[in-house]
Every structure is written in C-alpha cells, then in structure tokens.
Amino acid sequence: MADNRFTGTSSYIATDDLMMAVNAAVTLERPILVKGEPGTGKTQLAIEVARSLGRPLHEWHIKSTTKAQQGLYEYDAVARLRDSQLGDDRVHDIGNYIVRGKVWEAFESEQQPVLLIDEIDKADIEFPNDLLRELDRMEFYVYETKKLIKARHRPIIVITSNNEKELPDAFLRRCFFHYIKFPDKATMAEIVDVHYPDLKKDLLREALDAFYKVRDVRGLKKKPSTSELLDWIKLLLAEDIPPEVLRGGDSRKAIPPLYGALLKNEQDVHLFEQLVFLDRRTNPQ
Amino acid sequence: MLIPFFYMLREGGMKTSITELLTLLEAMKNGLAGQSVDDFYYLARASLVKNEAHLDRFDRIFGAYFKGVEDSLADLMQDIPDDWLRHQAELMLSEEERQQIEALGGFDELMKALQERLDEQDERHEGGNRWIGTAGTSPFGAYGYNPEGVRMGQQGSRNRSAVKVWDKRDYRNLDDSIELGTRNIKVALRRLRKFAREGAADQLDLDDTIDKTARNAGLLDIRMVPERHNAVKVLLCLDIGGSMDDHVRICEEMFSAARSEFKHLEYFYFHNFIYESLWKDNRRRHSEKTPTMDIAHKYGSDYKLIFVGDATMSPYEIVYAGGSVEHWNEEPGAVWIKRLLNTYPKAVWLNPEPKARWDYTPSTKLVREIMDDRMYPLTIAGLDDAIKALH
Numbered sequence: 001m002a003d004n005r006f007t008g009t010s011s012y013i014a015t016d017d018l019m020m021a022v023n024a025a026v027t028l029e030r031p032i033l034v035k036g037e038p039g040t041g042k043t044q045l046a047i048e049v050a051r052s053l054g055r056p057l058h059e060w061h062i063k064s065t066t067k068a069q070q071g072l073y074e075y076d077a078v079a080r081l082r083d084s085q086l087g088d089d090r091v092h093d094i095g096n097y098i099v100r101g102k103v104w105e106a107f108e109s110e111q112q113p114v115l116l117i118d119e120i121d122k123a124d125i126e127f128p129n130d131l132l133r134e135l136d137r138m139e140f141y142v143y144e145t146k147k148l149i150k151a152r153h154r155p156i157i158v159i160t161s162n163n164e165k166e167l168p169d170a171f172l173r174r175c176f177f178h179y180i181k182f183p184d185k186a187t188m189a190e191i192v193d194v195h196y197p198d199l200k201k202d203l204l205r206e207a208l209d210a211f212y213k214v215r216d217v218r219g220l221k222k223k224p225s226t227s228e229l230l231d232w233i234k235l236l237l238a239e240d241i242p243p244e245v246l247r248g249g250d251s252r253k254a255i256p257p258l259y260g261a262l263l264k265n266e267q268d269v270h271l272f273e274q275l276v277f278l279d280r281r282t283n284p285q
Numbered sequence: 286m287l288i289p290f291f292y293m294l295r296e297g298g299m300k301t302s303i304t305e306l307l308t309l310l311e312a313m314k315n316g317l318a319g320q321s322v323d324d325f326y327y328l329a330r331a332s333l334v335k336n337e338a339h340l341d342r343f344d345r346i347f348g349a350y351f352k353g354v355e356d357s358l359a360d361l362m363q364d365i366p367d368d369w370l371r372h373q374a375e376l377m378l379s380e381e382e383r384q385q386i387e388a389l390g391g392f393d394e395l396m397k398a399l400q401e402r403l404d405e406q407d408e409r410h411e412g413g414n415r416w417i418g419t420a421g422t423s424p425f426g427a428y429g430y431n432p433e434g435v436r437m438g439q440q441g442s443r444n445r446s447a448v449k450v451w452d453k454r455d456y457r458n459l460d461d462s463i464e465l466g467t468r469n470i471k472v473a474l475r476r477l478r479k480f481a482r483e484g485a486a487d488q489l490d491l492d493d494t495i496d497k498t499a500r501n502a503g504l505l506d507i508r509m510v511p512e513r514h515n516a517v518k519v520l521l522c523l524d525i526g527g528s529m530d531d532h533v534r535i536c537e538e539m540f541s542a543a544r545s546e547f548k549h550l551e552y553f554y555f556h557n558f559i560y561e562s563l564w565k566d567n568r569r570r571h572s573e574k575t576p577t578m579d580i581a582h583k584y585g586s587d588y589k590l591i592f593v594g595d596a597t598m599s600p601y602e603i604v605y606a607g608g609s610v611e612h613w614n615e616e617p618g619a620v621w622i623k624r625l626l627n628t629y630p631k632a633v634w635l636n637p638e639p640k641a642r643w644d645y646t647p648s649t650k651l652v653r654e655i656m657d658d659r660m661y662p663l664t665i666a667g668l669d670d671a672i673k674a675l676h
Contacts, residue, residue: 020327024312035337077499084503091502172335173304179337 012041012048013183013190021178022049031117031135031157033172036180038162039225045180046116046158055156056113060102062123068130071103071117072140072149094144103134104149112153121161128171136174183226185212195230196237206246207233210256214263217272224262232261290350294333297346301333308332322351486511518549520584520629524594525554525567532637535663536593539635551584557598558618559625560609577621581628589675590625590632593663596652597638603651622655632656633671637663 006022008014014022022045025032034042050057060071076097083091090096100108106115120128134140138151159175161167183191185208192204211232215223224232235258236246245257256262263269287306294301309332312318318325326347334343486509493508500506521543523536543550553563553575562574601608603618626632634652636643640662643649653660659674661667 016323017327017330020317020324021331024317024328024331027315027317028308028312030308032331033335077496081495081499081503084499169300169302169335173302175335176308176331177335178331179340 006049006052009048009052011194012044013187013194014045014048015183015187018045018178018180021176025158025176026053026156028176029154029156031159031175033120033159033161033167033175033177034180035161035163035177037182037223037225039227040180040182041226042160042180043116043118046114046118046160049156049158050114053114053156056109056111057116058102058106058109058113058155059116059118061118062120062127064122064124066123066127068123068127068134069101071101071131072134073101073104073142074099075144098142098144103140106155107138107149107151109152109155113155115155115157117157117159119162120159121163121165121167125165128167132170132174135171182215188226188229191226192230192233196233199233199237200243203236203241203243203246204233206243207236210246211262214256214259214272217275220263220268220271221265222263222268224264228262228264232258235261290346293350294343294346297342299334299339299342299346305333305335517547518584518588519543519547519551520580520588520590521550521552522559522563522590522592522594523552523554524557524592526556528595528597529637532595532663535637539593539663549588551580551588553580555594556611557594558602558609559592559622560612560614560618561616561621577625581625586628586630588629588631590629591671591675592632592634592656594634594636595638596634596636596643596649596660597646598648600647600651603648603655619651619655626656631675632659633674634660635663635667635671636660640667 006014006019006026008019021032024030026049034045036042046059047057049055075094076099080091080094080097103115106113135157138154139148141148188208188211189204192199192208207229211224211229214220239258241257259269259272263272287310291301291306309329312328312332313325318328329347330340330343334340488510490508490510493510494506497506497508498504521540523540529536540552543552553565554567554570555563559577561578562576563580564570564574566573598610599608602610606615606617607613608617634656636649638646638649643653643660649660659671661671661674
C-alpha cells in the first residue's frame with residue numbers, strides 16, 4: 001500500500017484533494033476523470049502518476065474521429081483481402097489481421113500500467129458509453145477470433161476532459177472525479193519553483209503579481225493558465241528582464257513585457273491594451 | 286452509515302447514485318479516508334460529485350450535514366483558542382464598534398448571527414464569491430469584520446481548519462442549475478441525422494464490399510447502399526435582440542449544439558420577423574445583408590428550415606408593408622415568410638416562450654397560422670416533435 005501512494009513528484013505539485021482522488025482511484029482500481037481549465041496539467045498528471053509509481057504508461061489520444069473500437073482492436077480486412085489474392089498462407093488465421101489498440105496493449109501489460117485516455121470529450125457523443133463495459137469489467141470480446149481479452153492487472157485509468165461535451169451519467173458513475181481548479185498564489189509559486197528552481201525571488205513575486213493581475217481582467221476570452229505562465233517566465237529569463245520592469249505601480253509600463261505569451265487571443269490583447277489605456281488616462285503620471 | 290447524508294445530497298438536487306455511495310464506502314473500508322475530516326471530505330467529493338458545477342452545492346450540503354460532527358469534535362479537542370479568537374477580533378474593532386457588538390448580545394451572539402446571516406445569504410445571493418457582500422446593509426460589513434482574519438486564528442487547530450476547506454466554497458460561480466444541457470439538445474438533433482441515408486439501395490458501397498469480401502476470405506460479396514445524402518442540410522434563422530434577450534442562453538445552446546451536429550448548417554439572423562433581407566453577422570447587420578431571395582435561390586429545397594424566435598411583436602410587423610420596427614419594408618413580412626415556406630416545405634418554428642403563453646400574444650397566433658401550426662416550444666420534448674415534423 002505504501003508504495004502505491006501518489007504524492008506528487010519533483011516536477012509536479014499535487015494538491016491534497018488531487019492526491020486523494022488519485023489514490024482512491026489507484027486503490028479501488030477505478031478510472032479517474034480529470035477536468036479543469038486548459039493548461040492546468042491534466043495530461044501531465046497521468047505521466048507523473050506513471051512516473052512516481054514506476055508504472056508503464058499507455059497514452060490514447062482521442063480525436064473527433066476516434067471510435068471506441070479503435071482503442072480495443074481493429075480488423076484489417078483490406079490486408080487480408082490482399083493476402084488472399086496473393087495466396088499468402090497468413091490469410092487462414094484471422095488473428096494475423098487483428099491490430100491491437102491502446103486499451104488491449106494496456107490490458108496485456110506485465111505490470112499494472114497507467115492508461116491515459118486524453119481529451120475524451122473530443123470524440124463522438126456516444127464514445128464514453130461504448131467503453132462502459134471495458135472500463136467496468138476490464139475485459140472485451142474479440143468477435144473475429146472469438147476470444148475474451150481480460151486485463152492481467154486492472155490498469156490505472158486517467159481520463160481527461162476539456163468539457164467540450166457533457167459526458168453521460170452512466171459513464172460518470174463509474175469514475176472518480178477531480179476538477180483541477182486554478183492554483184492559488186502559494187501553490188503557483190511552488191509550481192514555478194519546481195520548473196525554474198534558480199529563479200530569483202523578486203522576479204518570481206513580480207511575475208506572479210503581474211500574472212494574476214492579467215487573469216483578473218474581466219472579460220478575457222481565454223485566461224492565461226499555468227502552462228502559459230511557465231512559458232512566459234521562460235521568455236522573461238531568456239530576455240533577462242529585470243523584476244523592476246514587471247512592477248505594476250508605474251502605470252505607463254502596466255502592460256507586462258512579452259505579454260504575447262500570456263494572451264493568445266487578439267481580442268483579449270486588444271481589450272487589455274484598451275484597459276491599460278483607460279487606466280493611463282484616469283491616472284496620469 | 287452515511288445514508289442520511291446520501292439522501293440529503295439527493296434532496297439538495299444532486300444526482301448521486303447508489304453505485305457512487307458504495308464506491309465511497311468501499312474506499313473508506315480500504316482506509317483511504319484515514320482519520321482526518323479533510324481526507325474524508327476530499328474522498329467523498331471525488332466519489333460523489335461528477336460535475337464541477339455541483340461542487341459548490343456539495344460543499345454546502347457537506348458543511349450543513351457535518352457541522353454537528355465538527356462541533357462535537359471541537360468539544361473533545363478543547364484546544365480551540367476561543368479567547369484568543371475573541372482577542373483577535375477585538376483587536377480589529379474600535380471601542381464604538383465593540384459597544385455595538387455588546388448591544389447585539391456579545392461576540393458569541395454575533396458569531397451565531399453572522400453564521401445565520403451567511404446561511405441566509407447563501408440561499409438568495411448568487412452573485413459574488415465572498416461570504417459577505419459589500420452592500421453596506423449588513424452589520425458585519427459595517428464593522429469591517431473580516432472572517433478571514435478570524436479564521437486565521439483557527440489554523441492552529443487541525444479539525445477546525447478542516448471546516449475551512451469546504452466552507453471556502455471556491456467553486457460557487459460554477460454552479461448553474463440549467464435543466465437542458467447541450468448534450469440533451471444534441472441527442473435530440475441526432476434524430477434528424479439518421480435519416481440522411483434513405484431510399485432504394487442503388488449504389489455500390491465500395492468500402493463495405495471490400496470489407497465483406499475480405500471477411501468472406503476473398504469471395505466477392507457485393508454491397509449496395511441507398512444514394513448518399515451527404516448529411517441533413519439545415520437552414521437556421523434566429524431572431525436576435527429585443528424580447529429575445531431573455532432567451533439568449535437557450536438559443537446559444539441550441540445554436541452550438543446544431544453547429545457541432547450538422548455539417549450542412551447555414552444560419553442567418555433576423556430581428557422580430559423575416560423581411561427582404563437577413564444577415565450573418567450581428568455587428569455588421571446594416572452593411573452586410575443577404576437578400577432573402579438570394580437565400581431561397583442559393584440553398585436547395587432539400588434544406589430543412591428552422592426558425593428560432595419568440596414570435597412576440599406587434600401584428601403589424603407581420604401583416605403590413607412598412608410594419609418593421611427597424612426599416613421601411615415594401616412588402617409585409619408574411620409575404621416573405623410564405624416565399625421561404627414555398628421553397629422549403631420542411632420547416633418548423635421553435636419558440637423559447639413557454640407554450641402556455643402563446644395564446645396571449647396575437648402575433649404568436651398569427652405566426653402559428655402562417656406556419657400551419659408547426660410551432661414548437663424550445664424544450665427537449667418540443668425539439669423532438671419539431672424533428673418529427675421535419676421528416
């Protein structure tokens with residue numbers, strides 16, 4: 001039990017509630033569904049869980065065209081047709097044309113694996129329903145070969161969603177759920193520290209202040225997230241921007257440098273510039 | 286155990302299921318909750334709440350249910366520095382304010398009243414994410430009494446700090462109790478989709494033929510399919526502005542669901558009623574208009590026409606030339622909508638107003654007559670009926 005506990009890693013800060021949700025999912029061998037703003041480390045979570053528990057990781061990235069069946073297996077009928085025309089002997093064994101999917105790979109793993117089902121909301125609306133039995137019983141049936149594939153070890157399944165589609169209730173009931181909320185300043189300082197350990201204290205403080213100020217601007221279409229903050233700090237370091245420049249007290253410099261890394265939407269940039277302009281007019285230096 | 290809590294959650298409007306309760310109990314049996322209330326809270330949240338919109342509701346119910354447990358724990362621990370808390374609070378208050386507190390019955394009374402006020406406020410006040418508003422009517426606001434400040438004093442005691450976690454209610458602005466999500470609308474719209482391929486099987490289906498032939502180990506197996514109507518084609522006309530402002534949300538949901546569901550979706554906006562032109566971009570609606578006749582000519586009659594509007598206006602706007610509220614229209618709106626209906630025999634009108642209210646508005650009656658009674662409320666059931674009518 002002791003070695004089965006996820007407590008965050010040297011490069012990933014997990015809050016108490018996140019740890020609890022992950023540990024519950026690991027112990028009860030149920031899937032965990034992770035939601036949250038884009039860029040809060042949902043996908044990263046699976047990678048870090050696998051790393052910290054020393055488990056192999058299988059990643060299944062979902063696209064709008066992905067079918068549930070593709071995660072289990074696919075029957076390559078065209079290859080079989082070609083082989084039959086060429087008189088290949090392989091054609092007699094249908095098993096030669098069954099291509100394994102990510103879920104099958106995870107089921108076959110020697111050691112209990114971590115299976116990441118990334119961005120499940122991208123797929124068709126019925127996709128999660130098609131995986132109910134597979135996630136519940138951790139087994140599926142291959143009709144072509146009439147074989148039942150059972151998981152050797154129930155994988156730790158991490159599912160991420162960006163909330164583009166609502167997920168069906170039957171599916172949700174089988175999962176643990178965690179909503180990664182946006183980190184507060186203290187947690188954020190820890191996160192930045194993990195990524196840039198040599199960052200000067202004053203630069204970090206000023207950067208975080210500026211960052212949260214930008215996040216607090218009302219009406220932004222896309223608020224900057226953790227990953228954008230990390231990118232921005234990387235840029236600040238690369239450009240060697242001194243912390244004084246970031247200080248918001250001087251309203252003429254209220255637009256943080258390199259803000260292109262934080263605001264990704266031209267309307268947001270526009271709005272932000274307008275606000276700064278207004279601010280400058282009301283508080284002339 | 287936990288069964289009363291479970292029912293309290295359900296009464297609170299959360300769709301917690303038995304499976305989820307059993308999961309929680311199983312997790313507790315495995316010792317996951319440990320000894321701490323915090324851990325139990327996190328565990329219960331991860332297993333019982335499946336939608337971030339419900340997190341706030343869960344926090345409130347959890348807080349209400351376990352308050353008793355907390356209090357008894359507090360009695361046992363006896364290390365709550367009550368005096369210190371009082372001291373802390375008093376430090377922040379002026380002499381005058383302290384007298385006012387005394388008038389209210391002392392600090393303890395104040396705390397109790399505060400808690401009551403907060404509970405009350407939770408029910409009614411949906412806007413802010415602070416416990417106490419800045420409206421200035423609350424005596425607590427006037428005191429400059431800061432719950433954060435008092436709670437700082439509680440951090441020394443573990444079990445009390447646990448209360449904080451759910452009483453903070455970070456998730457409150459996510460809570461919304463909308464009944465129809467886009468998922469429901471999408472599922473309803475899907476019915477329209479499956480009729481995209483219908484009729485006599487008169488085309489060779491190459492993919493299926495290859496597939497079936499291969500499964501047949503090389504013996505040719507010809508598969509035929511009906512002619513492919515690529516997908517259902519939908520022409521959506523949305524009423525915008527004015528009385529429709531109350532229905533923006535449901536219309537947005539309908540629109541976003543339709544957008545992701547149909548490949549061939551064309552949409553236009555109108556204000557109150559259909560006249561000689563419609564537009565695609567509301568910001569440039571005076572400069573970039575599309576003549577209604579062009580629309581009727583451009584999109585074939587296999588398009589299904591869906592109007593979304595409350596049909597609430599003055600009847601003049603429908604039946605008289607020059608009746609439009611925005612411009613001078615040469616021909617009455619009724620003529621224009623009939624032209625569209627002649628081009629598109631499959632048409633419905635979706636009305637976000639509740640059906641019970643339709644009879645009170647003459648214009649709604651009028652539109653219903655023009656539409657041959659093909660007006661449906663913009664609800665899931667109404668959508669179902671509308672889609673049946675579109676076939």
